Amino acid sequence: MSGAIERLGGAVLERLRVFGHHATFLVELLRACPVALRRPALVIAQIHAIGNRSLVIILASGLAVGFVLALQMYYALSTYGASQSLGLIVNLSLTRELGPVVTALLFAGRAGTSLTAEIGLMKAGEQLAAMDMMAIDPRSRVLAPRFMAGLVSMPILAILFSAVGILGAYIVAVLLIGVDSGNFWSIMQAGVDVRRDIGNGIIKSIAFGLICTFVALYQGYEAKATPEGVAHATTRTVVVASLGVLIMDFVLTALMFSTP
Amino acid sequence: MAKKSIEIFVGLFVLLGFLGLVFLALKAANLGSFNSGDTYTLTAYFDNIGGLKVRAPVRSAGVTIGRIASISLDPKRYQAAVRLEIEQGVTFPSDSSARILTSGLLGDQYIGIEAGGQEKTFVAGDVIKQTQSAVVLESLISQFLFSKAADAGSTGAPTPTPTPTTAGPGGAKR
Numbered sequence: 001m002s003g004a005i006e007r008l009g010g011a012v013l014e015r016l017r018v019f020g021h022h023a024t025f026l027v028e029l030l031r032a033c034p035v036a037l038r039r040p041a042l043v044i045a046q047i048h049a050i051g052n053r054s055l056v057i058i059l060a061s062g063l064a065v066g067f068v069l070a071l072q073m074y075y076a077l078s079t080y081g082a083s084q085s086l087g088l089i090v091n092l093s094l095t096r097e098l099g100p101v102v103t104a105l106l107f108a109g110r111a112g113t114s115l116t117a118e119i120g121l122m123k124a125g126e127q128l129a130a131m132d133m134m135a136i137d138p139r140s141r142v143l144a145p146r147f148m149a150g151l152v153s154m155p156i157l158a159i160l161f162s163a164v165g166i167l168g169a170y171i172v173a174v175l176l177i178g179v180d181s182g183n184f185w186s187i188m189q190a191g192v193d194v195r196r197d198i199g200n201g202i203i204k205s206i207a208f209g210l211i212c213t214f215v216a217l218y219q220g221y222e223a224k225a226t227p228e229g230v231a232h233a234t235t236r237t238v239v240v241a242s243l244g245v246l247i248m249d250f251v252l253t254a255l256m257f258s259t260p
Numbered sequence: 261m262a263k264k265s266i267e268i269f270v271g272l273f274v275l276l277g278f279l280g281l282v283f284l285a286l287k288a289a290n291l292g293s294f295n296s297g298d299t300y301t302l303t304a305y306f307d308n309i310g311g312l313k314v315r316a317p318v319r320s321a322g323v324t325i326g327r328i329a330s331i332s333l334d335p336k337r338y339q340a341a342v343r344l345e346i347e348q349g350v351t352f353p354s355d356s357s358a359r360i361l362t363s364g365l366l367g368d369q370y371i372g373i374e375a376g377g378q379e380k381t382f383v384a385g386d387v388i389k390q391t392q393s394a395v396v397l398e399s400l401i402s403q404f405l406f407s408k409a410a411d412a413g414s415t416g417a418p419t420p421t422p423t424p425t426t427a428g429p430g431g432a433k434r
Binding site: 041044045047048051052055091095152153155156157159160162163164166185188189190192193194197198202 | 263266267269270273274276277280281283284285287288289290
């Protein structure tokens, strides 16, 4: 009996310790950001590594999602004779939900894993410890530029995902199916609000960028300095970041869009 | 050289993101089609606004000429006070009337303004005197039933009037 209580208490304390560890890591990361801004070249190089290199997969996925959404929604909408609203539905689902969320999931897989593996190997090779020895703070030199690059890249990628998705829907709806082009755009313009739909989507994508980059950096920095440790940390990055994004998405959607 | 090309690529990336945002805002949303900069405000009181919402369009002859700025209950008149923002260039005679209409069978509600014949026009802050409330389906049905009942009563049927009225709603449910 007392053993069970002991285990329960141990588990709770362990959870609290992990949570506190995450929080202090985030605070240290944020504190390192202004220092890193003094060397913008580092941030730019990371935007290139994180943002530019993810561009192809994001654009290709956006186009594919736009194609498929248009085909599927056309099937449902034509039952009600409302196929003119195809553009509106595709636009709202992309800018509000799918753009930020799918981009974040792809981002965790494409950029998050490479961040974790890179930093995990730096730690395994004791490069971070060496920096510390030379009185260079690895947080401001290595982690903070990557963190800021993630924060900048993610909204841009999400915007491009939505934009390309809408173009994809246009290709399928107007050019292949034959929905009227004027109705496609005008019903979309009448129903989409810049601040409410597009603005909230961008806020979402910034929050997701923070989650993905933070989780990737944390897992890399706290990885065990062995090959298995790095492999394990990379897997955990994808799992934790994806779950975090989905939970955060529910919270943000409930806050932003619960009122009509 | 390699550093320069990285900066160029990042610049292109950010520029592409900006272009995507401009595309979303201008082509795929309503920014630019109606800017609320140059408008004047009119107020209209309605007995019942039905499902009218803030930011719903104000139309005249079907053309959107403004938006609804706010809706509130006037505590003295027990009527809904609706503030309309009308585009600056559009003026109406001071005996124009405002009606709450529905676009299509299932569409959203909007306010339609019908021009009157006066030479004097509305200026900012005026109140539209002639208004017509939203059509509420329940009151429409009960009106119809009462007129049916009245017809049945006037044709000289011997049945007392309560019978058709109680039978009426039951019939409407089916």
